[in-house]
Amino acid sequence: xxxxxxxxxxxxxxxxxxxxxxxxxxxxxxxxxxxxxxxxxxxxxxxxxxxxxxxxxxxxxxxxxxxxxxxxxxxxxxxxxxxxxxxxxxxxxxxxxxxxxxxxxxxxxxxxxxxxxxxxxxxxxxxxxxxxxxxxxxxxxxxxxx
Numbered sequence: 001x002x003x004x005x006x007x008x009x010x011x012x013x014x015x016x017x018x019x020x021x022x023x024x025x026x027x028x029x030x031x032x033x034x035x036x037x038x039x040x041x042x043x044x045x046x047x048x049x050x051x052x053x054x055x056x057x058x059x060x061x062x063x064x065x066x067x068x069x070x071x072x073x074x075x076x077x078x079x080x081x082x083x084x085x086x087x088x089x090x091x092x093x094x095x096x097x098x099x100x101x102x103x104x105x106x107x108x109x110x111x112x113x114x115x116x117x118x119x120x121x122x123x124x125x126x127x128x129x130x131x132x133x134x135x136x137x138x139x140x141x142x143x144x145x146x
Contacts, residue, residue, distance in 0.1 A: 003144040010137050015041045016048030018140060023052025029077060029106045033114030033121060036130030041138045042112045045128070046082055049110060053080050061112065063087055067097050078106050085113040094120055 009015045022032075032049070034042040043061040050059045055070045062068045062084045070080040081102055088094065094117045102109060103122065114121060123145060131139040 003142075005142045007140045007142070008133075008137065009041070009140060012041070012044045012136075015044045015138060015140070016051070019045040019048030019050075020052035022142070023049040023108075026053075026108065030108055031103060031122065031125040032108075032110040033125050033127045034110065034112045034130065035115045035127070037132055040130035040132050041140070042130055043084075045130070045140070046110055046112065050080060050082070053108065055080060066093075072108065076106060077108060079108075081107055081109045083109065083111040085111060085116040088113075088116050091117045091119055 007018055009018060034045065036042060043059075046061070047059040050057075050070065053070075054073055057070060059068075059082065062082055063086055066084060066087065068082045070082070072078060072080050079102075083094075083097075085094065099117075099120060111117070114127075126142065126144045129141045129143075131141070133139055
């Protein structure tokens, strides 16, 4: 059974807070797939999400390195992986980063520009789409088939 929720935010701070709240509600490993236009709030959301997981490091988009890994202190979980697939030329490039092993190893994985690797995404995931409504207003649509 699927889940769909829609949220409106009117500032980067509120977008971060939504990410933080979602992360705090997680108890198990999960794949979070972000999509939407450039400047839609994906990295801002990821910053709040990481804060909600208890990560203290500064979170920046891994656009040039493609992936960053952060140790998690939640029971039963290993790492938080933050991917940014914007610069991938071919979808299969994700495999060279250890994608399949990362997904199968009690990690929380968040992927910006997940639509670029659609063929490598498993069914059980949370999809979050960012729609720009105005300069600071965003509609954030969360769906899950997990």
